[in-house]
Amino acid sequence: xxxxxxxxxxxxxxxxxxxxxxxxxxxxxxxxxxxxxxxxxxxxxxxxxxxxxxxxxxxxxxxxxxxxxxxxxxxxxxxxxxxxxxxxxxxxxxxxxxxxxxxxxxxx
Amino acid sequence: xxxxxxxxxxxxxxxxxxxxxxxxxxxxxxxxxxxxxxxxxxxxxxxxxxxxxxxxxxxxxxxxxxxxxxxxxxxxxxxxxxxxxxxxxxxxxxxxxxxxxxxxxxxxxxxxxx
Numbered sequence: 033x034x035x036x037x038x039x040x041x042x043x044x045x046x047x048x049x050x051x052x053x054x055x056x057x058x059x060x061x062x063x064x065x066x067x068x069x070x071x072x073x074x075x076x077x078x079x080x081x082x083x084x085x086x087x088x089x090x091x092x093x094x095x096x097x098x099x100x101x102x103x104x105x106x107x108x109x110x111x112x113x114x115x116x117x118x119x120x121x122x123x124x125x126x127x128x129x130x131x132x133x134x135x136x137x138x139x140x
Numbered sequence: 141x142x143x144x145x146x147x148x149x150x151x152x153x154x155x156x157x158x159x160x161x162x163x164x165x166x167x168x169x170x171x172x173x174x175x176x177x178x179x180x181x182x183x184x185x186x187x188x189x190x191x192x193x194x195x196x197x198x199x200x201x202x203x204x205x206x207x208x209x210x211x212x213x214x215x216x217x218x219x220x221x222x223x224x225x226x227x228x229x230x231x232x233x234x235x236x237x238x239x240x241x242x243x244x245x246x247x248x249x250x251x252x253x254x
Contacts, residue, residue: 036182066243075231075245076183120182127173127196128233128243130182 035059038121038131046139051108053134055121058102064124065097065104069117070133076120080106111138144246146232152252153222160218161249165234172215173243174207175231183231189215190237222253 038055045051057065064083068076082088082095082104094107108115118133145164153159165172171190175183186205187197191212197205204222209215219226232246 075247077245078242081242122182127185127188128183129185130175132180132182 035129036121036123036131038119038134040132041134042137043134044137044139045111047111047113049111051111051115051136051138053106053108053119053121053136055104055106055131056102057104057121057123057129059123059125060099060102062102062123062125065095066122066124066128067093067095067106068120068122068130070120071117108136111136113138113140144232144234144244146230146246146249148249149247150250150252152254154254155224156221158218158220159222159251160216161230161232161251162214162216163232163234163246164214165232166236166244167213169234169236169244170212171235171237172209173233173235174215174217175233177229177231177248178227186217186230219251222251224253227251227253 036057067080069079070076080093080095082097085097085099088095092109096105116138118135120133121131122128143166147162173188174186177183185198187207189209192209204220207217229248229250231248233243235243
């Protein structure tokens with residue numbers, strides 16, 4: 033079993049819609065959770081991190097964490113064409129363990 | 141520009157040759173990571189340093205791979221006797237663990253083994 037698993041995608045959403053990305057992790061002791069965005073040919077950049085159960089909002093992005101279910105998600109509201117990228121879920125157990133990523137395409 | 145510098149950006153080599161990559165982290169960052177990423181996959185952990193000490197190597201990493209971080213500043217990753225399966229993007233990232241949990245990535249070195 034992989035340490036971090038993401039829904040495979042690709043995910044295509046119309047402009048202005050909500051994109052919903054899911055991630056599960058295997059290590060119940062994990063404490064820190066991150067979402068990275070990676071444009072094609074570029075390196076990952078951090079967009080959200082969350083440590084506590086519940087929701088965390090930052091602009092159009094909301095991260096949700098449920099440690100009991102070992103589940104973390106990312107919602108992108110009012111999706112824009114510039115949000116088209118691969119989104120990587122990462123879990124920190126002193127090193128970051130990444131999922132394979134979900135590719136999101138926002139249709140204009 | 142994230143502040144983490146990697147060189148070269150691209151490397152094309154023939155199978156069996158040795159290659160070396162360099163990473164210059166953000167100057168005050170004490171921890172440095174190397175990752176490898178292939179198309180359609182997330183970054184895969186290779187190794188990391190706390191200052192000059194190499195604290196862990198992935199068990200998936202063969203003996204052909206070696207990394208150093210002399211004096212706790214820049215780091216090098218060497219691959220000996222390259223194989224076609226080594227073709228990937230090699231990413232370096234750094235962080236200051238005392239003050240900030242944000243990991244900064246370099247632009248990566250794209251290795252192609254022919």
